[in-house]
Amino acid sequence: MRKEEKALLRILVNSISLVLMIGFVMLISVTIIAAADNCQSCHDEDYNNLIKSSVHQNVACSSCHQGFDQFPHPQANLGSELCRTCHEGVYNDFQESVHSQLECSSCHEQAHEIIDVSNLDARMNRLQEVKACGDCHADSIPFTSYQDSFHGIGNYLGSMENAVCTDCHAAHLILKETDTRSTVHPDNVAETCATCHGIAAEGFAEGKEHFEITSTGYSAPMYWTIKFFTWLTIIVIALLIIHMELELYRRLLNIRLKERGN
């Protein structure tokens, strides 16, 4: 009998917990939906077109739009500071970085539009990110040299493996080369390369990554390599074509001589 009683008690406790849990979850959902519904009565379009498909779909409007339950809504500054509420870590990194004067939305989409980074259309997806960095950096040597590099070409053609800007420069804590904590500081760059290239071998991270090809300085060997092969190709192919044309001319001559002979 005692055994049966115990079993009965367990079933009872389990059922009550289950009912409570379902109730709790429903309560939260109802609150969120109700809050959204409240806002939706006026802002239906915003909600359905954007937020519903964004990563913030489960965040209540009032989390960011504080005090907006009153009407007319208060004048409010919805800056990056608000993102901090949930994204404290990356916010602090970002505030320390060279980009501290920007807003979160300078690189990410607006809070309503922001979609998961694995989505190929996301502004910070691997295939889109370089373009976004280019909005500010397009005319700089680091940017143009990246585009000409194998990293850049692979990315341009849709490689998911080739390095993008943030793979080397970090995403939020982007620091100047001179900062000892920077991923591209001379002391750290070998380790940064090793995140993809396996070993931080001696010499691998030495030399320049971003440069313009000029006839003097670091890139002189590359400049003269281009010159050498360009002229080698022009001269060799020109001679071969001349040889072909002369041979064809002689074939024509032979046909004419034969005709004249007949």
Place this chain on the structure above:
Amino acid sequence: MAETTMYQRFDIHQRIQHVMMFVSFIGLSISGLAIRYYETAWAAFIVRLFGEFDNMFRFHLVMATLMLLCSAYHLIYIVALGLLGKWSWATMPSLKDVKDVYHNILYFLGFKDSPPKFERYSYKEKFDYWAVFWGMVIIGGSGLMMWFPEITAQYVPRWVIQSARIAHSDEAMLAILAIFVWHFYNVHFNPTSFPGSRVWYTGKLTHEEMEEEHPLELERIHRQKRQKTK
């Protein structure tokens, strides 16, 4: 009867090497050109044929491996020929080649009535052969440097690898132009060979072809035959 005799020009190893070379060469050209001209619409089209860039690049590395294997095969082959006592200096450039070029140009321009007589390999064929040697060193060497930069960087400064990347692409353009303009003219598009010489497949030339293209070799073969029968 002598007119229908076939003359063995390339043995089975040389023919396999040639097939390995042209299969890998075409594969490398298609995928490599898409990388060199990455901003064009046709580059995007080629990438789509492979599904995605990462697939195309792996294909490039597989084809590169095939070409390197072909080169290794050839080097082993010529060493084996030496060990078997069949070593030949026929591919070596000689003073006769320079004279032949001069003679041929005079012939082309109508100053001579007949073209120069070639031995086993004409200067054109020697040029093609050594061009591949030079190309393999430049493109194969630079390709390996880029494929294994972690290892390469332990022995050479980084600017060497960065220059190698330029040499890889530029020398490849020279090779592609030489093959698809010059070599294709010589073995496909010229009126005698069109639509294509079949010696790469059969390995054999007819008596007429030998008389036309390698008269001195033909004379030598007959001379040696006569000496043997004596």
